[in-house]
Amino acid sequence: MAEPAQLTGAGEPDRSGSPASRRRATILDVAAAAGVSRQTVTRAINDMPGISAETRRRVLDAASALSYRPSRFGRGLVTGGDPQLGLVVSDLRNPYSPELAAAIVRRAAADGWSVSLVDIGLAGSADRLLHSLHAQVDVVVGYLGEWALGWESRFGATPLILLDADAESEHAGVRLDPAAAIEDLAAHLVTVGTRRPVVLDASEPHATSSRGIAILDALERRGLRPEVVHVAASSPEHAAAVAAQIIRRSARPDALLAFNDLMAFGVLSACRHAGLDVPGDIRVAGVDGLAIGTLVAPTLTTLAVDFDEVARHTLELAAALSDASPGADLQRVVSHRLVLRESA
Amino acid sequence: MAEPAQLTGAGEPDRSGSPASRRRATILDVAAAAGVSRQTVTRAINDMPGISAETRRRVLDAASALSYRPSRFGRGLVTGGDPQLGLVVSDLRNPYSPELAAAIVRRAAADGWSVSLVDIGLAGSADRLLHSLHAQVDVVVGYLGEWALGWESRFGATPLILLDADAESEHAGVRLDPAAAIEDLAAHLVTVGTRRPVVLDASEPHATSSRGIAILDALERRGLRPEVVHVAASSPEHAAAVAAQIIRRSARPDALLAFNDLMAFGVLSACRHAGLDVPGDIRVAGVDGLAIGTLVAPTLTTLAVDFDEVARHTLELAAALSDASPGADLQRVVSHRLVLRESA
DNA sequence: CTGAAAGCGCTTACAG
DNA sequence: CTGAAAGCGCTTACAG
Numbered sequence: 001m002a003e004p005a006q007l008t009g010a011g012e013p014d015r016s017g018s019p020a021s022r023r024r025a026t027i028l029d030v031a032a033a034a035g036v037s038r039q040t041v042t043r044a045i046n047d048m049p050g051i052s053a054e055t056r057r058r059v060l061d062a063a064s065a066l067s068y069r070p071s072r073f074g075r076g077l078v079t080g081g082d083p084q085l086g087l088v089v090s091d092l093r094n095p096y097s098p099e100l101a102a103a104i105v106r107r108a109a110a111d112g113w114s115v116s117l118v119d120i121g122l123a124g125s126a127d128r129l130l131h132s133l134h135a136q137v138d139v140v141v142g143y144l145g146e147w148a149l150g151w152e153s154r155f156g157a158t159p160l161i162l163l164d165a166d167a168e169s170e171h172a173g174v175r176l177d178p179a180a181a182i183e184d185l186a187a188h189l190v191t192v193g194t195r196r197p198v199v200l201d202a203s204e205p206h207a208t209s210s211r212g213i214a215i216l217d218a219l220e221r222r223g224l225r226p227e228v229v230h231v232a233a234s235s236p237e238h239a240a241a242v243a244a245q246i247i248r249r250s251a252r253p254d255a256l257l258a259f260n261d262l263m264a265f266g267v268l269s270a271c272r273h274a275g276l277d278v279p280g281d282i283r284v285a286g287v288d289g290l291a292i293g294t295l296v297a298p299t300l301t302t303l304a305v306d307f308d309e310v311a312r313h314t315l316e317l318a319a320a321l322s323d324a325s326p327g328a329d330l331q332r333v334v335s336h337r338l339v340l341r342e343s344a
Numbered sequence: 345m346a347e348p349a350q351l352t353g354a355g356e357p358d359r360s361g362s363p364a365s366r367r368r369a370t371i372l373d374v375a376a377a378a379g380v381s382r383q384t385v386t387r388a389i390n391d392m393p394g395i396s397a398e399t400r401r402r403v404l405d406a407a408s409a410l411s412y413r414p415s416r417f418g419r420g421l422v423t424g425g426d427p428q429l430g431l432v433v434s435d436l437r438n439p440y441s442p443e444l445a446a447a448i449v450r451r452a453a454a455d456g457w458s459v460s461l462v463d464i465g466l467a468g469s470a471d472r473l474l475h476s477l478h479a480q481v482d483v484v485v486g487y488l489g490e491w492a493l494g495w496e497s498r499f500g501a502t503p504l505i506l507l508d509a510d511a512e513s514e515h516a517g518v519r520l521d522p523a524a525a526i527e528d529l530a531a532h533l534v535t536v537g538t539r540r541p542v543v544l545d546a547s548e549p550h551a552t553s554s555r556g557i558a559i560l561d562a563l564e565r566r567g568l569r570p571e572v573v574h575v576a577a578s579s580p581e582h583a584a585a586v587a588a589q590i591i592r593r594s595a596r597p598d599a600l601l602a603f604n605d606l607m608a609f610g611v612l613s614a615c616r617h618a619g620l621d622v623p624g625d626i627r628v629a630g631v632d633g634l635a636i637g638t639l640v641a642p643t644l645t646t647l648a649v650d651f652d653e654v655a656r657h658t659l660e661l662a663a664a665l666s667d668a669s670p671g672a673d674l675q676r677v678v679s680h681r682l683v684l685r686e687s688a
Numbered sequence: 689c690t691g692a693a694a695g696c697g698c699t700t701a702c703a704g
Numbered sequence: 705c706t707g708a709a710a711g712c713g714c715t716t717a718c719a720g
Contacts, residue, residue, distance in 0.1 A: 026697055037707045042699060050705060069501040072480055073425065074697030076417035077712045082476055084416075087461075092449060093635065098442030105436060105463050109473055114480060117431075117461045119449050129453055132426055136416055136458060157413040236639060265639045272641050291437065295580060295609045297616050297641045370713055381691045386715060394689060418713030421696045 025066040027074075034062035045070060085113045085318055086133045088142030091121035094262060095290050097143075100163075103307035104141070107315050120147065134158040139318040159321035161314060166210070172321060172330035174313045178211060178287065181303040181336035185285060186218035188340065189255055194283060197226045197255040198246055200263055202234035211287065215257055227253070234259055239266030247274050247282065254282055255344070261286035261293055261302055268296060268343065283344035287336065298342030309334050369410035371418075378406035389414060429457045429662055430477045432486030435465035438606060439634050441487075444507070447651035448485070451659050464491065478502040483662040503665035505658060510554065516665060516674035518657045522555060522631060525647040525680035529601075529629060530562035532684065538599045538627060541570045542590055544611065546578035546603040555631065559601055571597070578603055583610030591618050591626065598626055599688065605630035605637055605646055612640060612687065627688035631680065642686030653678050 027045075031038045036059060043051040044059035045068075062068075075081070085108050089097040101117060108115045118133050120126035126147060134140060134155040141161035144151065148171070151160050162173035169175075189197060197219055201212035208216070208228055219226040231242050243256060243266065256271075258264035264286030271278050278284050278298050286293070289304020313332035320330065371389075375382045380403060387395040388403035389412075406412075419425070429452050433441040445461060452459045462477050464470035474491060478484060478499040485505040488495065492515070495504050506517035513519075533541060541563055545556035552560070552572055563570040575586050587600060587610065600615075602608035608630030615622050622628050622642050630637070633648020657676035664674065 027699095028697080038697090039699075039708090040706060043706090046699090052705060055705080064500065067501060070479070071421070071697050072428075073417045073420035073714095074712090075479070075699075077415070077421060077697075077714085078699045079712095081417065082480065092442060092446035095439065095442070095636070098436060098439070098445070101442070101445075101461070102436035102463065105461055106466060109462065109469060114460050114462075114476065116458050117445070117449055118453065119446065122450060125453060132458065135414070135419070136426065156408065157411060269639070269641070292439070292636050292639065295613070295636065295640060297613070371715095372713080382713090383692090383715075384690060387690090390715085396689060399689080415713050417698095418696090419715075421698085421713075422715045423696095 024071075025063075025068040027068070027070070029066055030059065030063045030068045033066060034059045083113050083139075083318075083322055084137040085115045085315075086118065086137035086140040086142075087115050088118050088120055088130070088133070088140060088144060090119070090143045090145055092117075092119045093121075095292055096260070096262070096288055099290060099307050100310065103311035104314055107308070107311035111315050111319070113315065113318065118142075120145075130155070138322045141314055141318065159318075161317050161321065163310070163314070170331075172317055174310050174317070174332045174334060176305060176310075176336065177333050178303050178336040179214060181338045182211075182214050182218045184338040185257075185301075185303060185344075186215070186222055188338070189219070189283065189344070190222045190224070192283070192344075194224070194255045196251065196253045197224055197257060198253040199226055199228045200239060200242065200256060200258045200267065201228050201230050202259040202263065203230050205230045209259065211259065231259070231263065234263050236262055236266030236269065239263035240270040241266075243267040243270035244274065247271060247276060252282070256282060256284050258284070258286045261288040261290045261300060264300055264302070264343075265292070265296060268298070268300070278343050285344040289337075289339055293339075293341065301341045301344035302339050303336040304339045305336060306334060368415075369407075369412040371412070371414070373410055374403065374407045374412045377410060378403045427457050427483075427662075427666055428481040429459045429659075430462065430481035430484040430486075431459050432462050432464055432474070432477070432484060432488060434463070434487045434489055436461075436463045437465075439636055440604070440606070440632055443634060443651050444654065447655035448658055451652070451655035455659050455663070457659065457662065462486075464489075474499070482666045485658055485662065503662075505661050505665065507654070507658070514675075516661055518654050518661070518676045518678060520649060520654075520680065521677050522647050522680040523558060525682045526555075526558050526562045528682040529645075529647060529688075530559070530566055532682070533563070533599055533627065533688070534566045534568070536627070536688075538568070540595065540597045541568055541599040541601060542597040543570055543572045544583060544586065544600060544602045544607055545572050545574050546607065547574050549574045553603065555603065575603070575607065578607050580606055580610030580613065583607035584614040585610075587611040587614035588618065591615060591620060596626070600626060600628050602628070602630045605632040605634040605644060608644055608646070608687075609636070609640060612642070612644070622687050629688040633681075633683055637683075637685065645685045645688035646683050647680040648683045649680060650678060 027038045027041050030041045041059050044056045087104055091097060105115050116137055118129050120129055139159045143164045148162055162171050165171050165173040165175055199212055199215050201208050203209045212228055216226050216228060231238050256267050258267055264284055267284050271282060276282055285301045287303040289302050293300035293302050317330060371382045371385050374385045385403050388400045431448055435441060449459050460481055462473050464473055483503045487508045492506055506515050509515050509517040509519055543556055543559050545552050547553045556572055560570050560572060575582050600611050602611055608628055611628050615626060620626055629645045631647040633646050637644035637646050661674060
């Protein structure tokens with residue numbers, strides 16, 4: 001026999017005597033069982049040349065009998081392993097996250113990256129999740145929200161790509177810019193004769209979001225006097241409740257512009273229950289371009305995000321950051337695009 | 345100095361002379377830079393006791409200066425690392441996948457597992473993706489489709505939990521059982537006076553799915569004569585096209601039962617365009633219980649999957665399989681539940 | 689509080 | 705075609 005079976009004495013495969021062998025088999029166990037050296041086991045397991053068919057079969061049989069699986073750590077230590085991307089979303093149940101994740105997962109796969117998915121939306125476990133994630137991946141990307149603040153000091157060594165950075169941030173990231181699409185939407189609304197638009201913003205009262213401000217501004221520059229209404233949470237339910245009140249007014253608005261598609265779905269639902277025709281009585285638009293927008297009735301006019309482009313930039317940045325390539329441009333911008341459908 | 349700086353000579357941190365150091369810093373580099381031993385670096389990096397504040401700071405500074413990140417392989421080799429779940433879906437753009445993934449990702453996080461997400465739906469890359477996945481995770485779970493067949497022979501050592509196994513399969517997995525919910529739906533339809541139901545099955549002609557057969561059977565046992573129509577793909581578009589034809593018939597059906605929610609959305613859309621009232625003129629139901637079902641108009645009656653329960657079973661099986669616990673029950677069943685909403 | 693030694697499980701040259 | 709040696713980067717006892 002090539003190497004002494006140091007770890008598993010012959011006929012004594014288990015130290016504890018429990019029914020199933022406790023310790024996972026290693027390459028040395030397989031080598032001993034097959035009566036070969038460990039590098040011959042490597043050759044057989046990894047389909048490498050320079051090994052006789054007979055030996056390969058014997059090794060593979062031994063491996064199978066021992067339920068042998070190469071340790072990803074042992075292997076990774078010498079091969080380097082696939083690069084790993086950690087994708088952080090804030091709520092996988094919000095359809096925005098999966099659409100983003102779908103694009104990133106596919107692009108990552110094409111580029112040879114694996115992606116670990118984490119949802120920090122729920123419970124108080126975000127801290128623990130980020131801690132465990134940062135230790136397991138080469139680059140973290142996603143919607144960190146307030147957790148972006150402490151990143152530098154806590155996990156500074158792990159490169160971070162922000163997907164929710166604001167325009168002022170100097171952090172590496174992909175920023176979304178709705179400005180041009182907002183102009184297009186405002187122009188469209190004016191063209192079709194909108195008189196009394198209301199902007200449904202997802203924000204605290206007296207703290208209109210920058211997106212909300214941009215929409216208001218674009219409408220005002222075209223001579224309209226838009227009103228802004230704040231909704232506590234960007235859920236369809238919250239938006240529906242608020243919209244239900246607004247459309248009951250005597251001076252009913254003729255356009256409701258929601259902070260995002262999810263809220264717009266709630267608005268559509270409120271209009272339906274109030275017996276209003278969309279877009280006849282009132283026009284509705286959202287932001288994000290979620291695929292469901294084509295499934296609701298009427299189909300939703302929206303400012304769409306090109307998720308594939310976001311994914312492309314994300315993977316480029318990830319590659320740059322994990323290479324530590326100096327001087328790469330680490331800030332990307334993706335513009336929304338107006339998609340006119342039935343609702344506006 | 346405690347240990348010789350074998351790898352990086354003083355003042356010569358880079359062999360190649362390129363602007364950024366090519367090789368990633370290791371614990372030895374940090375130790376050399378800080379003038380301590382590697383285990384002192386370990387203590388500082390991992391917040392362990394038994395190290396003076398002054399030393400810790402010096403080490404942390406050196407680590408930061410070198411952009412040091414512990415290798416997940418080096419660390420994992422000795423600590424074992426977090427258990428890793430590989431989640432395989434067939435199409436992340438189909439809302440079913442994210443709802444499942446959301447439940448599994450959360451449950452996994454709660455149980456201390458990391459999850460790597462892979463979408464094998466697109467392109468011809470499934471083979472490559474599964475190969476790279478199986479080497480990186482402890483257990484693979486998901487919708488393998490035809491790839492489940494070759495698993496045993498190719499990646500046999502990696503435990504697999506099938507989410508799309510049929511009733512006959514003996515493989516570990518979580519199976520969905522719509523039988524009881526189908527009875528409930530059939531009973532409901534009869535109660536409300538349905539006379540001419542049509543089942544829209546996602547299958548080849550003359551190859552009705554087991555789900556389709558179960559629906560037909562439940563209706564027939566209640567004295568109805570349901571018809572089955574085969575749709576080539578389970579997309580809203582395909583379903584809408586087929587439904588549009590069916591509802592144009594002189595003897596219009598009064599209920600359209602879709603293979604899944606996605607197809608039901610297409611049916612709803614076709615009815616809307618044909619000017620039919622749902623459920624007044626025709627009743628519509630789907631299967632899956634997707635969250636979007638509450639956002640469409642009318643809201644969709646469906647046979648809902650309890651994704652949280654699927655996730656719970658999945659993680660239990662994963663734990664059992666990675667422990668190689670003998671004799672565990674490796675087959676679980678989750679029943680659908682009838683959710684009556686507006687459409688039926 | 690700090691360091692020398694051993695070892696985790698694998699692959700990559702290098703010999704034969 | 706097969707094996708002996710070295711080494712990947714880290715942590716865990718164990719000494720001092």
